[in-house]
Amino acid sequence: MSAPRTDSLSAPLPDRGPDEAPAGPVWSKVPTRVVAPAPVAVTVTAVVVTRGSSPYLGATLAAVRAQSRGPDDVVVVDVDTAPATSGHQDLQLGGARYVAGAGARTFGEAVDVALAAVGVPEQGWLWLLHDDSAPAPGALAALARAVEHSRAVAVAGCKQRRWEHDADGAPLDPGEADRGVLVEVGHTVSPLSRRMTGIDDTEIDQGQHDAREDVLAVGLAGALVRASAWREVGGTDPAYGQLGDSTDFCVRVRLAGHRVVVVPDAVVRHAQVSQRGPGAPGARRRAQLYLRLTSVAPWILPLAMLGMLLWAPVAAGYRLALKQPDRARDELLAPLWAVFRLGPLLRARRRIARTSTVPRNVLRPLLGTWREVAAERRDRRLARTEAYRVELATSDIERAELQALAVRRRAGLALVVVAALGLAAALFGPALGTLAAGGRFVGGALLPAGGSTATTWSAATSGWVRDGLGTAAPADPLLLVLTGLSVLTGGSLQDTVDGLVLLALPLAAVGAWAAAGTVTRAVWLRVAAALVWTTAPVFLGALDGGLLGALLAHTLLPWTAVAFVRAVGVQAVDRPGPDRGRARTVRGARTGGSLGAAGAGALLLACLVAAAPALLPAAVLVLAGCVLVAPRRRAWLLLALAPALVVGAPLWWTVARDGDLALLTAAPLAGSAAPGPGAGTGPASGLELLLGLPGSPAPWFDVPGDGPLSVAARAVVTAGPWVAGAVPAALAVVALLATLLRAGRRRVGETAHRVTAAAVTGWLVAAAGIAVAVLAQGHGAWAGAGLSLLLLGLGAAALAGATAVAARGARVPGAGGTTLRVVAAALVAVALVLPAAQAAARLAGSGSVAAAGRDGALHVSAPGAVPAVGQQMQAPPRQARVLEVGVDAGSGDVRYALLRADGSQLADSAVAAREAGGAGGAAAAAADALDAAVAELVAGAGDGVPERLADLGIGAVQVRTDDAAVGDLVATLDLVAGLSRVTEGQAVSVWRVSPEDGPAPGWARLEEGGITVRALPSAGTQVRAELAAGGADRVVVLAEAAARGWHATLDGRRLDPVPPDRTSGLQAFVVGAGSGDLVVRYEAPHRTAWLLVTAFTLVVFALLALPVGRRRTR
Structure with missing residues (x-):
């Protein structure tokens, strides 16, 4: 057992004779004195x-x-x-x-x-x-x-x-x-x-x-x-x-x-x-395991080998959590080395058996016990803790200075949190009652998010998008992220989406505060940066438009930046001094690379890229540039791309295969009402994009009157959005100019180095952001993600510029220094006032999400888009679809949608599926069949319409009767034979589809001789049914578009698919006369391999991100 630390006694004791050993406890468990014979000569x-x-x-x-x-x-x-x-x-x-x-x-x-x-x-x-x-x-x-x-x-x-x-x-x-x-x-x-x-x-x-x-x-x-x-x-x-x-x-x-x-x-x-040496831990671990295998009894040897192999992943995970990736690799490789060197192992055991003259149990008194193992680990842990405490011990003056800084820092953070919560309360407060009663956020591009963790997982990983009649396409990576987050909300995807929308403002504000703290420690600059970020037009525009991906991207960007800055250890730290003119470093305020921050940054980057896939090329560019100048953790910056690459691998492969960049720029998990460029104000000009404006800005407020004061006020509120975007850009230019002027100097201070690094990195990020914004706008998509990245880069450079101005003002005596300090104070004041004005203008313009007239924007809606009778049909084992038909009030065009749940679902939306809508093939043929059936339905054709609807798995037709334009449509549907109205006097009218001489429609059916004989039970995208013997021309037909991933077996025998041109593009299999257990399912190619690689990658980086095995520095 270890002795207490006594660093003051550093000199060893002099050598003592054999009889001068001190009395005390005996460490070993055998006598320490034996009777010796007469001495002999020793050569x-x-x-x-x-x-x-x-x-x-x-x-x-x-x-x-x-x-x-x-x-x-x-x-x-x-x-x-x-x-x-x-x-x-x-x-x-x-x-x-x-x-x-x-x-x-x-x-x-x-x-x-x-x-x-x-x-x-x-x-x-x-x-x-x-x-x-x-x-x-x-x-x-x-x-x-x-x-x-x-x-x-x-x-x-x-x-x-x-x-x-x-x-x-x-x-x-x-x-x-x-x-x-x-x-x-x-x-x-x-x-x-x-x-x-x-x-x-x-x-x-x-x-x-x-x-x-x-x-x-x-x-x-x-x-x-x-x-x-x-x-x-x-x-x-x-x-x-x-x-x-x-x-x-x-x-x-x-x-x-x-x-x-x-x-x-x-x-x-x-x-x-x-x-x-560098390979010593691995060699030590191999030696330990090899010694264990040479020491155990013969009958235990196979069990010991198996135990080593099974325990290796657990031990490797433990080492990863301790931020020891090299040791984790050794934990995985050492058991393999020990187990598969069977020849040397057996020879070693035979050698021991041949030379042994006493039984192995004579060693027992000399072996360590579990109690001694625990005591030694405890003593070493306490010794390391004490050594760390002594190394980073601070004086009373330093502690007082740090405490004063902490008080100011907490006050600034409290101001940011209160402001963000106040804005969130103004936006969402009136709708909280509806949310608590079961309401949900919908509107704009945001779709209802029904489903549990299990169904969302299936949608995210199956490779089959169930929108309409289905499409073989990868799901948006964001759906996989939401699946993981839904575990935290009890398995409800809707609760997850609602929670993210509610928390977006405070999370973005706190993230911006933390990100600003990596560039400057000036409290008011950090407050201004957090407020500017939270009230950015691109952020509030994404919130209004229900763009969940852009909303999450803006929220996650500052957190991701914080993680990577801390990963390389270049963040700003508190450096208090005894007076304003001098600053000194506190011994505890050290910076160093953090492997845990790198792991967290990798996971955050995966979520960020999933929310905005267009940011992946920008992330590669920025991280590659940072690798060239980062002082440490360079390899980990590139490895941090791994989670983002594997989580979205199916989508990246589709983009590379089709060469369609629109798959990257389109809004993920968005409905048909996704905002385009400018979100209703027209595409932004180049200047507007540079200022972070997603479209042509409108004046903050309407100012009535024609008097001089009214004209002046109108000019101010008109210029307000432009000034709000110009201030960060102007400060960023100041930082860039300071960097260029300093380039020729040989000796610069630490603050200057930090300003230079922040300015250069900020402009690199801003350049990547403007490129993404231009690319998205060129493909007719919302440029929000690129503008958020642009604002992040300009914000970092602007904070560096403001820090440079403030530092210069503190050093320059006289009127020059006073002028610089006044300029810095004025910039901070403007940066604080502009966000407040933008938030006020936002509230005055559109109000809260509970305000009237927000059907085209984010709002709160009560569930019930599909009446209970329709939802009953949609439930397993029948899984019939509901066809919703409506009429556009302006053009008079008929619009329709196939619903498999309570409205169009977020989990059924995928960028790849939307872009593949006109690609042809079986999916296009099935869509044409659906178009023809709907056209016949609204035209009032009677013969065969119910049968064609039933063939497409449609069990009911519904129309929203609160729309005045649907009067003629309702009358037409009432006259169609085979449709029977089941609801009266409600906002939604429902007609049941009842084919003549056939079973009720379902998602899967069994045909014999071209006639449907029964609906087959199904759940999700699987069919499991027991079939009796029948005719040789039996066919099982799914109400899904045909694709190569569909497979069917009858008692384990693979069934042949029916050519899609014979089934109007629907998936079908030849059953024949046999009997047995019928299984139909969809299997995406390489799904298992992708999931294994993804799981392994995420587990590795999650273990690295765990806040254990590290020391916190001030």
């Missing part, structure tokens, strides 16, 4: 193993020569294949013999080379030394005293202390620079074969472990080993490599009937180069 051959001329070898050889009781022979074994060690004259080998051991792969093999070269006698002893292990002057004498009094001792190890290094990593003099930091005083293993030393990483040697004697194992660096014992057990096992071989060797020596002791009076300074 020692020192073997120093090196790999070329290392920086440690000279000091190690000097320490060997300085021994008070020197070895009888010294052998230096060089395992390097480079020029021989003996060729380096500065090493001063003296009387040491040089042996070339280029073929030796491990330390044990190098010792075997020395044995073969010098011929150590059977009763001789080997003093084994690494080139980075320098013994203290009395080390060998203490070891010799320990072994000459006991014939049972075969291995005597040293107390190992750390070999200190300077700031550049060069080794210091081992005698003069020894702080006494312990490495080990013997060691044992846990029940799972993990090495345990019972020593903290920074524990100082105060003699607290000098009572140890009999131990399970010792480190071979500095160990004295009987040559006969070495030969008896066959040396070290080469399978261990450079790590773990000492534990295995000592265990085999113990099983051969010998003792292994540690001699605390023998001290060796060990640099542990092999254990601190």
Whole structure:
């Protein structure tokens, strides 16, 4: 167990004699004193193993020569294949013999080379030394005293202390620079074969472990080993490599009937180069698992192997959560290495069995227990925590300064939150009662979002879009994101959408506050930035238009920026000072790259790109540019694209295959009323786009009158939207000019560096944003996502410019500095007033979402678009569709929609399906059949109309009778034979479709001889039914467009599809006369592989994003 930290006692105790060990608790569980026979002569051959001329070898050889009781022979074994060690004259080998051991792969093999070269006698002893292990002057004498009094001792190890290094990593003099930091005083293993030393990483040697004697194992660096014992057990096992071989060797020596002791009076300074290399953790883990497999009973070996393989993903996940991806890789690869090296493993077990003379249970008193494992981990955790606390300890003055900053920061954040909540309350407050009573947000491009997590998951991953008669197309990636979020709302997709709309304003405001804090720590600048971002015309326009994707993109952009800035560690930090003129860094205010922030940024980027697919090329461009200048975490910036790529892989593949960029710019999960360029005000000009305006801006308010004051006020409110967009752009230009003027200077301050980086990055982001906006507007889509990215970039550059102006004003004395400070204050005041004016204009213009006359914009609607009788038909197992027919009041055109739920559903909307509407094929043929059936229906044709509707799975027809233009249509439908009205006097009239001499319509039906004989039970896009034997011409027909992904089996026998031209484009399969279990389902190509890759990627980055295994800096 570890001793408490006593950093003030850094000097080691002097060597003491064999009888001067201090009294105290005994670490091991065997007696520490044995009766020794008379001393015998000890012949020692020192073997120093090196790999070329290392920086440690000279000091190690000097320490060997300085021994008070020197070895009888010294052998230096060089395992390097480079020029021989003996060729380096500065090493001063003296009387040491040089042996070339280029073929030796491990330390044990190098010792075997020395044995073969010098011929150590059977009763001789080997003093084994690494080139980075320098013994203290009395080390060998203490070891010799320990072994000459006991014939049972075969291995005597040293107390190992750390070999200190300077700031550049060069080794210091081992005698003069020894702080006494312990490495080990013997060691044992846990029940799972993990090495345990019972020593903290920074524990100082105060003699607290000098009572140890009999131990399970010792480190071979500095160990004295009987040559006969070495030969008896066959040396070290080469399978261990450079790590773990000492534990295995000592265990085999113990099983051969010998003792292994540690001699605390023998001290060796060990640099542990092999254990601190880049591949050391993996080698250590492989050695641990290999030792476990060599130690277990034969009947447990298969179970141990299986357990290792099953536990590997869990252990890898734990390492990822601790932000140790390299260790996670080792956790996955090490079990495979240990299990599949079956030949060496079996040979090692046979070797142990052959050399063992005592049962393995004699080792039990020397093994670590679970209690000791827990105690050691607790002690190490406490020691690391204390060391971290001491390292980042702040003075009372610094704490007071940080507290004052925190008070101002919290006040600013509170102001932002109150303002955002106030705006949200004004917009949504009047509608909360309707929402609480079961209402939902709809309108504009936002569709009803009925469905559970299970149905949404099926829609997001099946590859089949069920809008109309269905289309084989990928779902929008945003639907997969909403599926995951629906778990947090109890499985309701509608509650998820409603919650996102309600929380969009405060989330965007807080995100903008945090993002601004990565550029500047000025509270009022952060407040202004948050308010400008929250009241941006593009954000409020997306909210009005029900553009869920654009709304989420604007909300997520600042959070994503915060994550990536923290990932590379370039965020601004608080630097309080004793006065305004001077600033000093607080010791706790350090910046450094964060792997957890990189993981969170990757997940946020995936959600961001899913909400606005057009941002994917911009994200690639921006991250690639940041990789060139980022000081750290460069690889992780590129790897952060992985979740975004895999989540939307089906859509990206469709875009690449069809070459249609409109799939990227179109609004995801949007209805037919999705706003286009300008959202009703006309496409924006180039200047308007540069100012972040999605269309030609209207005046903030209507100012009546023709007097001078009215004209002036009208000019102000007309120029207001332009000024609101021009202020961030102007400040961004200031930052760019400051960067250009500073480019020729050699020495600039840290603030200047930060301003330059923010300005350059901001303009890079703004350029990507304007490119996305122009691309979207060129394809007739809403340019909001690109304008949000533009505003983010201009905002970052503007904050940098304002910071530069404020910093310059603080440094320049006299009138010049005063002028700059006044300019900075005026800019902040304007930035605070403009958002308030824009919010007021927004509320005055359109009011809350509960205001009247918002049918074409976002509003709250009560459910019930389809009456209960229609919803009953839509439910499984029948799953009949409802055909909604209406008349356009302006043009008189008939419009219709196929409904499978309570109105057109958000989950049934997909960009790829909308763009593929006129692509031809079976889907077009099915759509033509539906058009023809609807045309006959509204024309009043009687013969065969119900049958054609039933063939398309239509069980009911409904018309909204609150529309005055549908009077003639209602009268026509009442006269159609086979339609029977089932509702009267309601807002929606419903007619049941009743084919003559046929079953009620359903989604799937069984035909025989071209006549429908029964409707088949179905759920979702699957059919499961038990069929009896029948005619050979039986066919199962689905009310879905034909596609290659549909498959059908009858008792496991694959059924052949019917050509779509014989079924009007509908999917059908030949059943034949057989009987059995009929299964019909849709399987998208490569769906399983995509889901596995997606799940793996998301789990990896989610574990990295978990806020554990990291230290928070101020």
